[in-house]
Amino acid sequence: MGSGFASLPRTGRYRLVRASVPVSLADGATLASDGDGLALADIVVADGRIEAVGPHEVAGGPGDAPEVDLDRGMVLPCFVDAHTHLDKGHIWPRAANPDGTFPGALAAVGADREANWSAADVAARMDFSLRCAFAHGTAAIRTHIDSLPAQAAISWPVFDAMRAAWGGRIALQGSSLCGIDVAVEAGYLPAMAGLLKRHGGGLGCVTYMSPNLPGGLEAIVRTALDAGLPLDFHVDETLDAGAYSLRLIAEAAIRHGWSGAGNGPIVVGHCCSLSTQDAAEVDRTLDLVAEAGIAVVSLPMCNMYLQDRNPGRTPRRRGVTLLHEMKARGIAVMVSSDNTRDPFYAYGDLDVLEVYREATRILHFDHPVGDWPRSVTATPAAVCGFDGVGSIRAGAPADLVLFRGRTWTELLSRPQSDRTVVRAGLAIDTTLPDHRELDPLWS
Missing domain, CATH: 3.20.20.140 (Metal-dependent hydrolases)
Known part of the structure; x- marks a missing residue:
């Protein structure tokens, strides 16, 4: 599904651990920013929504849910x-x-x-x-x-x-x-x-x-x-x-x-x-x-x-x-x-x-x-006025984009075509439609 990570759980509650999260987008969370505005964080997802966001190994507590280690990969809201x-x-x-x-x-x-x-x-x-x-x-x-x-x-x-x-x-x-x-x-x-x-x-x-x-x-x-x-x-x-x-x-x-x-x-x-x-x-x-x-x-x-x-x-x-x-x-x-x-x-x-x-x-x-x-x-x-989108915060829908790039210079140096798109806590199929589908409009 366009992912370099282990598969996300299909139901229930899980934790994204060691995520690089822009502090400016983690509304309501207390995170320590590095020089590029990023923090190492854990994100708890439950029943399609974000349950908690916090510093690594703090949010949700260790061992209380299946973990997906992002290895410092960046996470953005959709x-x-x-x-x-x-x-x-x-x-x-x-x-x-x-x-x-x-x-x-x-x-x-x-x-x-x-x-x-x-x-x-x-x-x-x-x-x-x-x-x-x-x-x-x-x-x-x-x-x-x-x-x-x-x-x-x-x-x-x-x-x-x-x-x-x-x-x-x-x-x-x-x-x-x-x-x-x-x-x-x-x-x-x-x-x-x-x-x-x-x-x-x-x-x-x-x-x-x-x-x-x-x-x-x-x-x-x-x-x-x-x-x-x-x-x-x-x-x-x-x-x-x-x-x-x-x-x-x-x-x-x-x-x-x-x-x-x-x-x-x-x-x-x-x-x-x-x-x-x-x-x-x-x-x-x-x-x-x-x-x-x-x-x-x-x-x-x-x-x-x-x-x-x-x-x-x-x-x-x-x-x-x-x-x-x-x-x-x-x-x-x-x-x-x-x-x-x-x-x-x-x-x-x-x-x-x-x-x-x-x-x-x-x-x-x-x-x-x-x-x-x-x-x-x-x-x-x-x-x-789009409600419920645009930030990573507790209570919001778990609509996230997970990347392999760990820093801004890594993220913005490649197309990140292996990104994982998460909607309501589930990874979606990121296969792009083929331009050939539109050919009947030109013939």
Whole structure:
């Protein structure tokens, strides 16, 4: 079952001993951290839940349950992927991006959506993506759903059915996605809000420096407040320093008292233009983001793929946003998968460990590691409202990922394809679906 360890017991109570556990993820446990934020711990599992977490040879007491010696292998809680596009996933074989640019991606996806996105097509690709994520150890996903009027009527019922089918394995949330100009078309927002209420979705759109932006943000925030919908935006996905819709979103949130409305924090993704703006604009914007209680998710693999791409020229800029500066202000920050094998990103497999590994290298989540592992676990769980996931704590479901790597440098140096994924205390089959299963969609 994808494991280098002895088989886990199938029932009852057992102890994972000599586990290397990130202290930042062991909520409620008293553990002594080493220089990399890890502690040697024992985890007691009983009837599918974590019974206790404590220093090695303390939790649960020696000899009171079968033991599985992890030999200092790392243990993480199952992952939370806060920004994905399950409806776009895996269309690359029939909708390749000709030049790898953002405009090229928009054109390729638009043509493919118009020609091919039937309910059956969307469902097949969503299910394939979820099987990949499940095998890699993900327990919760928020996906953006392309919600142009004609497509919304197709994709949202598919998402609703998929969420029910995957209940108990992957908790799913959805958020609408369209351009700000579409969102403000006459009659669209009320109709979309109604659709989202029926299907349990959140409201979102892509913001950019359009003449419709100020009025559009007012309408969207008011609609979300009136309908009790969460908000999740794609923001300033460009290296143009003149793109500052993030600041306008923060100002709108403050003006409308969003943080006290009970809808959860507004989530914004990308925010690439911050990396090109001067210090005064950055400080002004981030102070407002912190005041508004907005949470930020960076998509490092996709942003590096699309941003600063010019034929025959080596890219100079990463395109990722300013997570260190945000975190220093107390802003909740996350990293996530984003697109998977579609025109916006030709690669990926919804493996959040890969996301975290690349984020560590791209965004320097190290020296010290600190609590950065929360960016793919506890923080998105709290921001998105996924209960019972994202931490290793007594009383939580025993949803864990066990690795052979004993330290961060071991864990992040290899794909860890021999990981053991534990759900409700049991090791699952981690066999990945074969891409050939999707071949009928291209023929």
